[in-house]
Amino acid sequence: MKDLIDDVFVAAFDNSDLAPMEDQARLDLGMLAAAGDRLAFTTDAVVVDPLFFPGGDIGKLAVCGTINDLAVGGAIPLYLSCAAIIEEGTSVELLRKVAQSMAHSAQLAGVRIVTGDTKVVPRGACDKLFITASGLGVIPKGVQLNAHAARPGDVVLVNGLLGEHGAAILAARGEMALDCTIESDCAPLHELVAALLARAPGVRCLRDATRGGIATVLNEIAQASHVGIEIDEAQCPMREQVRGFCEILGLDPLYLANEGKLVAIVAPEDADAALTALQAHPLGAEARIVGRVTELEPGRVVMRTLLGGHRIVDMLVGEQLPRIC
Amino acid sequence: MKDLIDDVFVAAFDNSDLAPMEDQARLDLGMLAAAGDRLAFTTDAVVVDPLFFPGGDIGKLAVCGTINDLAVGGAIPLYLSCAAIIEEGTSVELLRKVAQSMAHSAQLAGVRIVTGDTKVVPRGACDKLFITASGLGVIPKGVQLNAHAARPGDVVLVNGLLGEHGAAILAARGEMALDCTIESDCAPLHELVAALLARAPGVRCLRDATRGGIATVLNEIAQASHVGIEIDEAQCPMREQVRGFCEILGLDPLYLANEGKLVAIVAPEDADAALTALQAHPLGAEARIVGRVTELEPGRVVMRTLLGGHRIVDMLVGEQLPRIC
Numbered sequence: 001m002k003d004l005i006d007d008v009f010v011a012a013f014d015n016s017d018l019a020p021m022e023d024q025a026r027l028d029l030g031m032l033a034a035a036g037d038r039l040a041f042t043t044d045a046v047v048v049d050p051l052f053f054p055g056g057d058i059g060k061l062a063v064c065g066t067i068n069d070l071a072v073g074g075a076i077p078l079y080l081s082c083a084a085i086i087e088e089g090t091s092v093e094l095l096r097k098v099a100q101s102m103a104h105s106a107q108l109a110g111v112r113i114v115t116g117d118t119k120v121v122p123r124g125a126c127d128k129l130f131i132t133a134s135g136l137g138v139i140p141k142g143v144q145l146n147a148h149a150a151r152p153g154d155v156v157l158v159n160g161l162l163g164e165h166g167a168a169i170l171a172a173r174g175e176m177a178l179d180c181t182i183e184s185d186c187a188p189l190h191e192l193v194a195a196l197l198a199r200a201p202g203v204r205c206l207r208d209a210t211r212g213g214i215a216t217v218l219n220e221i222a223q224a225s226h227v228g229i230e231i232d233e234a235q236c237p238m239r240e241q242v243r244g245f246c247e248i249l250g251l252d253p254l255y256l257a258n259e260g261k262l263v264a265i266v267a268p269e270d271a272d273a274a275l276t277a278l279q280a281h282p283l284g285a286e287a288r289i290v291g292r293v294t295e296l297e298p299g300r301v302v303m304r305t306l307l308g309g310h311r312i313v314d315m316l317v318g319e320q321l322p323r324i325c
Numbered sequence: 326m327k328d329l330i331d332d333v334f335v336a337a338f339d340n341s342d343l344a345p346m347e348d349q350a351r352l353d354l355g356m357l358a359a360a361g362d363r364l365a366f367t368t369d370a371v372v373v374d375p376l377f378f379p380g381g382d383i384g385k386l387a388v389c390g391t392i393n394d395l396a397v398g399g400a401i402p403l404y405l406s407c408a409a410i411i412e413e414g415t416s417v418e419l420l421r422k423v424a425q426s427m428a429h430s431a432q433l434a435g436v437r438i439v440t441g442d443t444k445v446v447p448r449g450a451c452d453k454l455f456i457t458a459s460g461l462g463v464i465p466k467g468v469q470l471n472a473h474a475a476r477p478g479d480v481v482l483v484n485g486l487l488g489e490h491g492a493a494i495l496a497a498r499g500e501m502a503l504d505c506t507i508e509s510d511c512a513p514l515h516e517l518v519a520a521l522l523a524r525a526p527g528v529r530c531l532r533d534a535t536r537g538g539i540a541t542v543l544n545e546i547a548q549a550s551h552v553g554i555e556i557d558e559a560q561c562p563m564r565e566q567v568r569g570f571c572e573i574l575g576l577d578p579l580y581l582a583n584e585g586k587l588v589a590i591v592a593p594e595d596a597d598a599a600l601t602a603l604q605a606h607p608l609g610a611e612a613r614i615v616g617r618v619t620e621l622e623p624g625r626v627v628m629r630t631l632l633g634g635h636r637i638v639d640m641l642v643g644e645q646l647p648r649i650c
């Protein structure tokens with residue numbers, strides 16, 4: 001079983017740095033140091049249920065999620081690891097599909113899966129398959145993106161339609177019996193980020209709006225930077241179908257997970273350049289300015305509603321949706 | 326729940342590089358490139374059952390296992406990530422103990438846990454807690470350790486008593502109703518490796534003998550290097566209790582997992598220096614030369630038995646013991 005699984009993953013990730021006979025990948029430090037002055041290092045445990053959903057699967061999600069955690073730090077993503085925890089009895093065909101999806105996603109994004117581990121646990125000790133991906137990237141000299149760098153007057157942008165990953169996963173679970181064609185937005189954002197940073201040096205902070213949606217990310221930035229953030233509901237881009245889906249289920253779409261959306265905090269003089277750069281990229285075609293950073297109520301996010309009133313967009317209290325990513 | 330868990334892990338790993346407000350750790354590349362010319366990168370999913378056992382716990386095991394995967398490549402381990410998958414309902418007290426054990430093990434070993442992720446899954450979707458640790462280290466210039474570098478005439482060393490992790494885990498499961506005081510040998514080996522490489526430049530290959538024990542590691546080396554390996558049963562260091570434990574259960578101790586033992590393949594002229602260097606370190610006090618590399622039967626491991634005969638030590642066929650690490 002173990003050999004078979006190793007074969008599945010090693011074969012899918014076939015590349016020269018993935019030395020299956022060694023316990024570690026060995027990467028040229030001179031090449032890394034030539035690309036930037038800081039190494040970015042991140043890890044992402046993916047426990048999504050179901051494993052396959054419209055727009056993606058656990059493998060694509062692990063690769064894209066890890067790439068995005070690097071990209072929002074301004075890093076060029078280069079290398080990934082893949083650790084799979086597999087329930088005994090999971091079909092090799094399923095594992096092969098996931099491994100191939102990871103390999104394909106990595107190849108499209110120009111990153112390489114260079115080391116891995118697989119563990120098989122008895123039936124019932126885990127639910128089919130969990131994947132933990134860690135990532136390495138290089139941050140070019142001079143790039144400084146920080147959650148504490150937002151200042152009053154900055155503008156808040158998003159790169160597209162919100163809430164689609166969360167809605168797609170919920171719909172795919174089939175518990176709602178809703179007829180729904182929403183696909184996950186799962187995508188690697190590093191090329192979009194590179195295009196944005198090239199055109200708009202006044203970008204102060206980027207965050208990918210995964211678990212907890214843009215509401216959570218904006219709260220984290222407001223707290224880290226000790227600023228207020230005001231967003232405009234009318235400007236938040238969203239498919240009618242997602243809005244309707246949320247109404248039926250009583251969910252707030254601002255808290256729905258995304259896997260291909262980021263929030264950008266940009267100095268006001270670079271706001272137009274940032275918007276133009278985002279919209280020029282396929283993953284930013286629906287980009288919008290959704291709000292601004294204020295001096296009022298530091299640490300707090302406020303939304304101007306469609307009806308013209310204001311409401312506080314708080315950190316999520318209580319449990320998030322489990323196994324959304 | 327998520328906040329609580331983040332607090333548990335972030336508080337335990339408290340250090341300046343673990344930027345809890347950012348999605349990635351940022352590490353100085355100049356400092357890394359000054360320490361060596363290659364970055365070593367590894368990942369280890371730990372699903373051990375039970376979580377606590379004599380001599381260690383899942384946290385210590387994740388830290389030491391990842392350090393050892395770096396160390397056997399000749400790397401100086403520096404940074405770790407920690408991704409925890411947690412079953413809903415697992416007590417915060419248990420998580421705190423594991424996080425503190427990880428922090429303590431990392432601190433003792435001089436490595437830092439700089440990034441992490443936690444995911445909570447519903448009851449029944451995983452068995453309490455799985456931890457995946459990834460590791461980064463730097464390989465100093467000139468260090469070249471490779472599984473394909475063994476040559477006929479080389480000697481085979483181990484740094485101490487074999488099979489104790491595997492025996493300790495099996496005993497701790499309590500299914501055998503055996504009265505047994507064996508403790509896991511779980512320990513970080515990087516300082517031992519550094520001492521060894523400093524004294525014995527003729528070390529050609531190191532492997533930590535985890536899952537599948539030294540039998541598996543020796544087979545991998547024999548196959549990668551296209552050489553035969555002959556070991557001497559009388560020289561394999563082992564506690565009487567482990568030997569007895571294996572006899573009762575019908576297990577072969579050469580296949581039992583270790584978590585603080587390595588196999589070293591060393592050029593003959595450096596064999597004595599290597600043995601002296603290992604024995605001078607607390608984790609190598611029981612080091613022994615256990616065999617040698619031959620030209621006979623490339624890819625095959627043969628053992629001279631206590632009775633003077635020879636038997637083939639094959640790759641493990643069939644299932645390994647699940648959840649041993």
